[in-house]
Amino acid sequence: MKSPEIQYKIIRPDSELSAFVESFWMLKNVSDKAHEIVVLPDGRFDIIFSYSGNEEHDIVLRGLDTMPAQNSIPPRTVMFAVSFKLLAIEYLLDIKAASVLNEGALLPADFWDISKNDLDDFEAFCKKVSAKMITQIKPDIDGRKQKLFELIYASNGALPVKELSEKVYWSSRQINRYFKEQFGISLKAYCNILRFKASLQHIKEGKLYPEEDFADQNHFIKEIKKFSGVVPKELFKNQNDRFILLSTLPVK
Incomplete structure (x- = not known):
């Protein structure tokens, strides 16, 4: 910092x-x-x-x-x-x-x-x-949930809900009910947050264009602004270290 x-x-x-x-x-x-x-x-x-x-x-x-x-x-x-x-x-x-x-x-x-x-x-x-x-730590962890989170984190939220559902043998409807009840948001919404977080490292390096799974530049800018309140260029400047999460990322 x-x-x-x-x-x-x-x-x-x-x-x-x-x-x-x-x-x-x-x-x-x-x-x-x-x-x-x-x-x-x-x-x-x-x-x-x-x-x-x-x-x-x-x-x-x-x-x-x-x-x-x-x-x-x-x-x-x-x-x-x-x-x-x-x-x-x-x-x-x-x-x-x-x-x-x-x-x-x-x-x-x-x-x-x-x-x-x-x-x-x-x-x-x-x-x-x-x-x-x-x-x-509780015993007998549900293997579907454990596998689901492993896939979500490993992909930085890039895998579609349908693909995650098929890989863990758990219906999309049941997964979303679980997410809503436990965490208050849908699985897709959570994956979008992880994708945003993964993009912060690229933005800190000055890469102000999509590196993660965004449809195009406009989609990228829209999502970054949604979660940060500013466009990627402003986030990169990070005046006065006010974006604390960005400030604490390692320089690669």
């Missing part, structure tokens, strides 16, 4: 959690000023542990985002978070994320036995919550 006042770090999960956890991340605003950001849809939901200054910590479950959202990181803020893949909703946390679509919900202050002191050491935090999550 360009802004020295914003510090960011990411850690990938161990193999035992890789089907459920996309990453652990840390974000700090070390300055005395709020940092204005735009939160972009990324196909994940998060549990965020945070505090600002001398305040007590908060724990928030953040649902899937389907649109860009203006926000700000308060001064002297520390955030440690777990970003989840969708399979975790049912088989690790046992919640329905549909109720927090584009929203957040406050969790108990003692959730997973994490205290404010645990937010001093990011690596130790990751180990502690990893150990906790491993004990929470």
Whole structure:
């Protein structure tokens, strides 16, 4: 990231959690000023542990985002978070994320036995919550769901619903009912978000034309604007590092 006042770090999960956890991340605003950001849809939901200054910590479950959202990181803020893949909703946390679509919900202050002191050491935090999550994984995961998510993530949402249905031997109607009930959106809508997220890496590299499965340039621009609020050229400029997801992508 360009802004020295914003510090960011990411850690990938161990193999035992890789089907459920996309990453652990840390974000700090070390300055005395709020940092204005735009939160972009990324196909994940998060549990965020945070505090600002001398305040007590908060724990928030953040649902899937389907649109860009203006926000700000308060001064002297520390955030440690777990970003989840969708399979975790049912088989690790046992919640329905549909109720927090584009929203957040406050969790108990003692959730997973994490205290404010645990937010001093990011690596130790990751180990502690990893150990906790491993004990929470439910047995007997539906093989259709596991295969479905493997295909969705591997293709960055590019495979049509019909093809996904045929590959996992699960009807499109049943898949969409499952998505609506659990996550609040259709499978196609979710795949569109993943395709947008995959495009961010190309945009960061200055490739302002379709690299993923878009019909044409106009379709590409329309989808990028739908999920970011701006056209690809404006997203690429990323003035003041306000598009936080784009800022944290690695430079290739």
